[in-house]
Amino acid sequence: MNKIAVITGASRGLGRSMAEHLSRRGWDVVGTYQSRRDAADAVVAGIEAAGGRAVFLPFDAADPSSTTAFAEALREQLQTTFGRSDFDALVNNAGTGLSKPYVETTEAELDELLDIHVKTPYLLTQRLLPLLVDGGRVLNVSSGLTQFAGPGSSAYASAKGAVEVLTRYQAQELGARQIRVNTLRPGAIATDFNGGAVRDNPQYNAAVSSMIALGRPGEADEIGSGVAAILSDDLGWANGTVVELSGGQRL
Numbered sequence: 499m500n501k502i503a504v505i506t507g508a509s510r511g512l513g514r515s516m517a518e519h520l521s522r523r524g525w526d527v528v529g530t531y532q533s534r535r536d537a538a539d540a541v542v543a544g545i546e547a548a549g550g551r552a553v554f555l556p557f558d559a560a561d562p563s564s565t566t567a568f569a570e571a572l573r574e575q576l577q578t579t580f581g582r583s584d585f586d587a588l589v590n591n592a593g594t595g596l597s598k599p600y601v602e603t604t605e606a607e608l609d610e611l612l613d614i615h616v617k618t619p620y621l622l623t624q625r626l627l628p629l630l631v632d633g634g635r636v637l638n639v640s641s642g643l644t645q646f647a648g649p650g651s652s653a654y655a656s657a658k659g660a661v662e663v664l665t666r667y668q669a670q671e672l673g674a675r676q677i678r679v680n681t682l683r684p685g686a687i688a689t690d691f692n693g694g695a696v697r698d699n700p701q702y703n704a705a706v707s708s709m710i711a712l713g714r715p716g717e718a719d720e721i722g723s724g725v726a727a728i729l730s731d732d733l734g735w736a737n738g739t740v741v742e743l744s745g746g747q748r749l
Contacts, residue, residue, distance in 0.1 A: 500551070502526045502585040503729065504572065504626070506559060506619075507592030509537040511689040512639070515722025516589060517541055521550035523726050526580055528572065530557035530592065553579050559592040560610060562617040569625040576629070587635040587729050588626055590619035590661075600652040608653050615657035620664060627672075635729050636672075636679040638665050640740070644683065646748050662740060669738030678737040680728060685744025686715040711746025 503520050507513040508529030517527045518541070527545065531538040531554050538554035545552040553575055557568050576582050593615055596607055623636055630636075640662050643655035662681050669679040686706045688697035696706055696715050707714050724743045727733060733741075 499582075500524055500526045500580075501587065502528060502576070502580060502582065503587040503589060504528045504530075504585055505589040505591055506530045506557060506622070507532075509534055509541055509554065512684065512687065512718055512721045513589075513591045514541050515718040516591065516725045517552060517722075518545065519719070519722035519726040520729065521545045521548065521552060523730070525586075525726075525729075526550070527552040528575060528585070529554045530559075530568075532556070532558055532592075551579070557592070559614045559618045560594075562613055562621050565618060565622040565625045568622065569629070572626065573629060584629050584631045585626075585634070586631055587637070588623060588630060589637045589639070589725065589729075590622065591639045592618075593639065595651075596654050597650040598653070599650055603653050611653045611657045612660075615654075616660045616664070619661065623668065630677065633676040636668060636677060637725065637728060638662075638668075638679070638681050640681045640683045642683055642685045642742070642744050642747050665740075666738045673737070678734070680736055680738070681740040682721075682725060682728065683740050683742040683744070684716065684721050685710065685742070685747035687718060687721060688715045689718050709748050710744065711749055714745070716743065716745055 503525050505513050505516050508517045509531035517529050521527055542552045542554060555571055558564055596611055619638060638661050641658040643651045644659045644662055665679050665681040672679060686696050696703055721743055728741055
């Protein structure tokens, strides 16, 4: 019986790569998308063409109240598609960025980022715990911006800092069920995140590259393969910790 991973925000970018790499390692995948059903369908088609199994459910990470309905939808999907009542790993990946000076960031913008990156993962993990197997895994996605100050990232980085603290508490309190909870801290990655600045802006790309020991930003596949490793039994003793995949950014 294949293990099942639930990955939020899996229709594009890092989440898509996570889904694809886990599938290659024999996992079944339940992904979420916000509005781009066509993108989600493309991920499913690719995974199925390679012999894997995947389904996608709609989910709006900006609406923490939707976590209860999502848990019920997942429960039904697990039974219908996989013949199971539980799953093995949750990756809280869905997110959005904001590049705006601290003094110009509005309350509404701050609320949105905290909802997406803190409140929704907090509540979603709670709602899904009855479906998560004992000995399962939770992986919360953070950012290298928790380790250094990047101008214009105060709200986003503050939210991700909260994610890292939350991980440690979850790891301690869920330890009785042998559920291990870790944080993934990616560095700068060349995707469409935050308007594709790292990928598409040559000046920004060069500036970021100069801060990374390996001399370039990462690629989505380098995160996807890393997540597959983190969720594997090979890292079974990692718990309550941060795994940074940054190529050596700002050492």
